[in-house]
Amino acid sequence: MKPAKVRANAAQILARLFKQQGSLASLLPRAADVADADQNQIALLRELCFGTCRWYHRLHRELGTLIDKPLKNKDIDIQCLLLIGMYQLEYMRLADHAAVNETVNxxxxxxxxxxxxxxxxxxxxxxxxxxxxxxxAADKTVNDDAALAYPDWMVNDLRSDWPQHWSQILTAGNQHPPMTLRVNLSRISRADYLERLANAGIAAVAGELTGTAVYLEQGRAVTTLPGFSDGLISVQDEASQLIPGLLLAGEGHRILDACAAPGGKTCHILESLAQAGEQALSVLALDIEARRLGRIEDNLQRLALAGDHVKLQATDSSEPDNWWDGVPFDRILLDAPCSATGIIRRQPDVKVLRQSADVARLAELQQKLLTRLWSCLAPGGLMLYSTCSVLRAENDGQIRRFLSFTPDAEELPINTDWGVCIDVGRQLLPADQGPDGFYFAVLRKNAD
Ligand SMILES: C[S@@+](CC[C@H](N)C(=O)[O-])C[C@H]1O[C@@H](n2cnc3c(N)ncnc32)[C@H](O)[C@@H]1O
Structure with a gap:
């Protein structure tokens, strides 16, 4: 692919994104589907699309001062090309003349x-x-105009939710995320895996919140990491790796992962049981998107975790009448669909796609999932509610509302030294070279 073609492709992808025809995850080609010869162009294509979304609101304001009148809707691809050109000039280490010429071509x-x-x-x-x-560009990630890279409604919500931390949250969301691995402790210790990385010349350090996380100094294709195809590691942010330590699944449990795709947490729960020499009686992983179940299956196979006791089903988990056999679960993980505001550095298109009204709509769905799934939990059982959101309406606000009308639900405090202690549950805020923004609440069902 010629350099100008990469810019033209990026403009077409962003034009589709702005027309709400998909997200970067669905519109960009996956590295795995592209020939080796094209990997550099794919990396450039991704950088142009991710970077332009990351700084879209700021660049768009600047563009408004550079053109006399807005472009017509049918020329949204040219508007995207202009933003891509501005992104290259301001944030990428490319020769200016090449960036301008290739964008013009x-x-x-x-x-x-x-x-x-x-x-x-x-x-x-x-x-x-x-x-x-x-x-x-380096200064811009930390100075006051971090907020200019966000839609106004999101800045206002974060300011009112986090009066002490909102600026830190915005700055962290403008940065490039670290690449974090989860070591499969049922197969290799973290110290031994770090040694394998060092022997391969790959710089990495252990995470501080968990016994499984490893942070790579530089991102790279996962298939080039030692032991990936043998199931020694997976790519997963460290915040997500806190799940098994909070769910406390054990021998003989019936476990439900209600919103499971692509299966990162299902696999981690199974790995930690295997490491403890225990086995669940059954693990049911549900997701409403049938095509994403294939990703869970792939991960289970690669990690050698598939078995008769692990079942996957494409269904709406808020409708138990359609999938539940009536036998209560001992553990339920509700890793709920959410605004993804805690992982904006990984999904910067959230800044472009997400609207204020989406948060209220998602909060209703989360509440419905909570109440419907609660009826599937055994007395004495635990439900872990988690989101990758930093908006309180989806997090402690949600759990407080649920507790107010669910007398048999008790919140168990999470006594740790990570995150921000709030009155219900615990909130991790996104940190530079650290974990994503994530919320957790542990709920126990008391006997009547
Ligand atoms: C945050 S993601 C889950 C990530 C997953 N737990 C993991 O660790 O890989 C939320 C998931 O909820 C699914 N989802 C949304 N609404 C649902 C519903 N009503 N029933 C089941 N799954 C749903 C989405 O398709 C999405 O895969």
Whole structure:
């Protein structure tokens, strides 16, 4: 793929994203599906799309001051190309002339040669503006304008939810996420795996919150890591790796993972049982998206965790009448669908796609899942509620509401030294080179 073609492809992908036709995860080609020869171009394509979304709100404001009138809807691809060009000039270490020329040439590939002089003029003007301010991209990730990279509603919600921490949350969300691995302790110790990485010349350090996490100094293709295909490791943020230590699943338990795809937490629960020499009676992993169940199956196979006691089912878990056999579960993990505001550094398109009204809609769905699944829990059993959100309406607000009308539910305090202690549950905030933003609450069902 020629450099201009990468820019044209990025503009087409972003144009589809802005038209709400998918997310970056669904619109970008997966590295695994692309020939080796194209891997560098795919890396550039991803960087252009991720980076432009990360800084979209800020770049869009700047663009408004560089053009006389907004572009027509049918030319949204040219608007995306302009943003991509501005992103390269400000945040990427590319030669300016190459960034401008290749972005201008992309107009022809989009069959919009008429936009050549527009794109050239805007980018040259932006280049001059940047040279005047001399602010580097590195400074921009930490200075006051971190908030300019977010939609106003999100900044307002975070400010009111986290008066002490909102600025730190916004800054962390503008950064590149670390690549974090989960070591399969049922197969290898973390110290031995760190040694294997060191022998392969891959710099890494152990995570501080868990006994399983390893942070790589630099991201790389997972298939190039020692032992990946043999199931020694998986890619998973450290916050998610706290789940087994809170769910406390054990020998003979019936376990439900109600929103399971792509199966990171299902697999980790099974790994930690295997490490303890225990086996669940049954593990049922549900997800509403049938096509994502295949990802769980792949992970179970790679990690050699599949077995007769592990079942997957595509269904709406808020409708137990459709899938439940009536025998109560000892443990339920409800890793609920949420705004993903705690993992914005990994999914920067959340800043573009998510609307304020989505939060209320998601909160209703979370409450429905909580109440419906509660009836499937055995007396004495535990439900772990988690989200990758930093919005309190989806987290402690949600659990407080649930507790107010569920007399047999008791919240068990999470006594640890990580995260922020709030009155119900525990909140991790996203940290530079540390875990994602995540919320956890442990609920026990008391006998009537
Ligand atoms: C946060 S993700 C789960 C991540 C997963 N637990 C893991 O660790 O890999 C939330 C999941 O909930 C699923 N989901 C959303 N609504 C659902 C519903 N009503 N019933 C079952 N799954 C649902 C989504 O398809 C998505 O896969």
């Amino acid at each position: 992309a107009t022809v590939l989009l069959k919009k040669g008429w936009a050549k002089s527009l794109v050239n003029g805007v980018l040259r003007q932006y280049q001059r503006r940047l040279a005047g301010t001399l602010t580097t």
